[in-house]
Amino acid sequence: MADIRTEQLVKRFDTVAAVDCVSIVIPEGSLTAILGPSGCGKTTLLRCIAGLIEPDAGRILIGGRDVTHVPPFKRNLGFVFQRPAMFPHMSVYQNVAWALELRGWPKKGIKARVEEMLHLVRLEGLEGRTFRQLSxxxxxxxxxxxxxxxxxDVLLLDEPLSQLDAKLRDELKLEIAEIHRRTGCTTLLVTHDQGEALTIADNVLLMHQGKIMQEGSPLDLYRFPSNLFSAEFIGTNNFMPGVVKQAGARTVVQLDGTPLTVVAQRCPEGVSEGSAVWVCVRADDIDIIEEGDRARYENVVTATVERALLTGGTVIVQATVGDCKVRIHAGGSRRFGLLGSEGAAIYCGLGNVSLIARNAEAPQANS
Known part of the structure; x- marks a missing residue:
């Protein structure tokens, strides 16, 4: 195992900075995900770490050793591509044994190691099958x-589930987490699927336009986005404009155009009394409650239902709070009573409330 570190890493393609001064630290033994939309530079960053692309500037260190100009085969990395890259003319056993033979493992140890690896990935009994005989x-x-x-020292995974159907993706992402738990190998996973990243990673790097926008645990990224891109990319967020009336451990914000105030437990850096902010509340962090339940919630707002739609087991409610449109993913036994309730006033208990400083850029949901 080893940690991974990049220092001011840059990779340009013509005038486009695919990786733009990226400095990251991947802790030894962690399972870290680089998450972002297509074209954000995440695969380019992974390939720079692997040695498949030469960076234009900056350094890459693995286990404290500068490998910036070291060829891939001397970095002691494992790499898994998007498409299953088995050798079609070899059996399952031969595919795994090939990697050991290439690294000069003693022949007497290869059989036991292959059996150990096939047990790890639950493929015992399939040693003789070829690519065409496997799912x-x-x-x-x-x-x-x-x-x-x-x-x-490090396992690099470049969107390893993207070519699989939904059921297989769900199964294999949990297997990747279990394999990591059992091996302890430092693992870096690239994905555009926030479900994958938030489900199995210890740490998530959110990337956009060549830069790391936010880093943290999956729960921190989900509950406390630090910028507008983070809030919009992960999950479904509602954005209500407001002005800070009291800043601190309990930050009080008055929503624009209404007498309503809400309280957030974190105050973003640079935000003070009088600052214009976006009040962010996840669609699945809003409970539709009875009037008698209001005392259980620190933040309660009244919304007017515009539309309610049944989607699977969830009722999606489109409503307004003052002049703001909000979206609610309603669960629980009361949700079906919302169907056909257009025009009704409902009490909404807000769960986690986060704040983002408001600037000239507006969230797409509000534009």
Whole structure:
């Protein structure tokens, strides 16, 4: 195992900075996800770390060793690509053994190591099968076993689930987490799927336009976005404009155009009394409550239902609070009573409330 560090890393393609002065630290033994939309630079960053792309500036260190100009095969990395990259003319056993033979493992130790890896990825009994005889999920597990077999310092995963159907993705992402737990290998996962990142990663780096926008635990990124991009990209957020009336551990904000105030437990850096902010509340962090339940919530607002739609087991409510449109993902036994309730006034108990400084940029949901 080893940690990964980049210092002011830059990679440009013509005039576009795909990686723009990125400095990150991936702790030894962690499972870290680089999350972001297509074209944000996350795969370019991963390939720079792997040595498949030469950066234009900055440094890459693995286990404290500067590997910026070291070829990939000398970095002791395991790499898993988007598509299951099995050798089609080899069996499952031969695919995994190949990686060990390439690294010069003693022949007498190869059989035991291959069996250990196939047990790790739950492919015992399939040693003789070829690529055409495996499902997509099984083939990708073979590739993961092959990458881990030579005991790399770091395992790099470039959207390893993107070519699988939804059911297989759900199964394999949990298997990746279990494999990490059992091996302890430092793992860096690139994905555009926030579900993958928030489900299995210890730490998430959110990337946009070549820069790291926010870093933290999945829960921190979900509950406390530090900028507008973070708030919009992860989950479904409602944005209500307001002005800070009292700043501190309990920050009080008055919503624009209404007498309503809400309280947030964190005050963003640079925000003080009089600052214009966006009050952010997740659609699934709003409870529709009875009047008698209001005392249980620090923040309660009254909303007017515009539309209620049944989507699977969830009722999606489109409503207004003052002049602001809000979206509510309603669960629980009361949700079906919202269908056909257009024009009704409802009490909304707000869960976590986060604040983002308001500038010239407006959230897409409010534009």
């Amino acid at each position: 997509g999920g099984q083939a990708q597990r073979v590739v993961i076993a092959r990458a881990l077999a030579p005991q790399p």
